[in-house]
Structure formats: C-alpha cells, structure tokens
Amino acid sequence: MKIAIVTDSTAYIPKDVRDKLNIHMIPLSVVIGGETYEEEIDLNAEQFYEELKRKDRFPTSSQPPSGKFVALFESLAKDYDAIISIHLSSGISGTYQGAITAGTMVEGVKVYAYDSEISCMAQGFYAIEAAKMAAEGKSPEEIIARLDEMKASLRAYFMVDDLSNLQRGGRLTSAQAIIGSLLKVKPLLHFVDKVIVPFEKIRTRKKAMNRIAELIGEDASKGIPLQASIIHANREEDAKEWKAELEQLYPNVDFSISYFGPVIATHLGEGAMGLTWTIK
Ligand code: MYR
Known part of the structure; x- marks a missing residue:
C-alpha cells in the first residue's frame, strides 16, 4: 500500500528534509499590509521578520483554501492508495477540519486527517516519523498508532x-x-x-x-x-x-x-x- 504523508507549513520542516522524506506540504498564509503570502513558499521566516520592521500594520494568518487541499489530494490520488494529513491543532486553526472536508470530496484515495493538537516542530516530529514509517511499508493504522504513542509523551x-x-x-x-x-x-x-x-x-x-x-x-x-x-x-x-x-x-x-x-x-x-x- 502506498501512503502519502502531508503536513502543513506550520510544522516548519526544512525543504531539504521534506524532499528527502517525501513529505508533501500545504501552506497557510499571512497577510501583511494587504498582501497575502503563502509561508515557506512566497515568504520565509527571515523575510517575514524583515517585513515586520517595514510595515506599520499587524499581520494576520489564514488556513489553506479548501480548493488547494482538494487539488493536492487529487494529484496524490493518482500515485497513492492512502494519505495521512497531519495538521496543527484544531483548537487554534481550521486547517485540520479543511483536510477532513477535502478528504470526503476526493475519490480513489483514503484520507486520514491527523490532529497534532500542537504545531511547529512538535507536529514536525509526527510528520517525519510518519514519512519514515510509510517508506518502510507500514500501514496507516500502524503509523497512526505510533503517532498516538508519541503524542502521549509529547x-x-x-x-x-x-x-x-x-x-x-x-x-x-x-x-x-x-x-x-x-x-x-x-x-x-x-x-x-x-x-x-x-x-x-x-x-x-x-x-x-x-x-x-x-x-x-x-x-x-x-x-x-x-x-x-x-x-x-x-x-x-x-x-x-x-x-x-x-x-x-x-x-x-x-x-x-x-x-x-x-x-x-x-x-x-x-x-x-x-x-x-x-x-x-
Ligand atoms: C490560522 O490562521 O488558521 C492559523 C492560526 C495559528 C495560531 C497560532 C497560535 C500559536 C501557536 C503556538 C504553537 C507553539 C507550539 C510549540
């Protein structure tokens, strides 16, 4: 069974690590001074902190649009049997819910949305472990059980x-x-x-x-x-x-x-x- 691992940008897994482990990333966005930037794509952390100095306004954030989730899952459905999509805590963002909804709209692939209940590299630990296990041929259930085990000690x-x-x-x-x-x-x-x-x-x-x-x-x-x-x-x-x-x-x-x-x-x-x- 081929399993794709997806996480969102807030895991902040460096691109070379994502590429090496075949982790797919969906970006959240920030709006600064009326401009929208997809983080880790249009704007990295260094550029963001520079922007903050220049703009006299407070940034805001937004979750990925549902069309973007659907497009990503549809393209993965061509090569994979299942997707495990790991996201920042559902208590602070609608991203996880977005993954669940998109999963119901895409045919030919089973989507397992996983609520990390956290964010940043804590979420990154889950995505990295999931990617390693998927490469070893583990099943979605085995991967999710391991993530739950990590969550208990996180x-x-x-x-x-x-x-x-x-x-x-x-x-x-x-x-x-x-x-x-x-x-x-x-x-x-x-x-x-x-x-x-x-x-x-x-x-x-x-x-x-x-x-x-x-x-x-x-x-x-x-x-x-x-x-x-x-x-x-x-x-x-x-x-x-x-x-x-x-x-x-x-x-x-x-x-x-x-x-x-x-x-x-x-x-x-x-x-x-x-x-x-x-x-x-
Ligand atoms: C959105 O607009 O959907 C994203 C909202 C993100 C809220 C972030 C709140 C702070 C999270 C701190 C995480 C610390 C993890 C160690």
Missing part, C-alpha cells in the same frame, strides 16, 4: 515577549492576557485540550527557560530516549546557546533547533522561544 512549553499578539489573534482569552501583562510576567504557555493556556507564571525569560530545562530533565531522567527541538522566533543565537546548555545537562537527549515561521510568529511575536520533546 511536551511543549513556550514563552512570548508580549502576550498582546496572542490576545489580538484570539488564541488566548483576554482575561488571561490582561492578567499576564499587568503582572509583567513571562508566563510559560502550553497546550491543554488543543488550546493554549498558561502553565506557570514566571517573571523573567531566564527563569522560564530554567523551568523548561527542569521539566525536560524530569522526563530525560526516566531513561527513555528523547528527541527535542528548541523553537525560536528570530532568536537564533539564543537558541544555539540554550541548545549547548541543554546538551550538557542532558547528553542522552537528541536536541535540534527549529523556528516559529510567519504564521505562528504572527500570533506569538518576535522573540518567542519554546522547547518540545517526545520519545524517539
């Missing part, structure tokens, strides 16, 4: 410099954002039941990073091999430094660096930083 914590981006985009309730900004805290955020909620209120960025390091330490000490990714919004040097520190603390964890691209950074703002990990 953790992701992140912090933002300014909560107002999340509040403006409606991805954090006003009450929580107001409390956060009033207290001038750097709340650690995470996902519960597919949506973003504060995890702990911490006053400084450094303390928040130390707290995340402590949290991964609890899992690393269990002796289960872990993969982890530091995710940053235009803070590459800080990410490299943090990676070196974390690698020293937890030599048994496989750390990488990834990024918050245009769509996610529209909601988190420049300077956001996070860490995600799951079993290898």
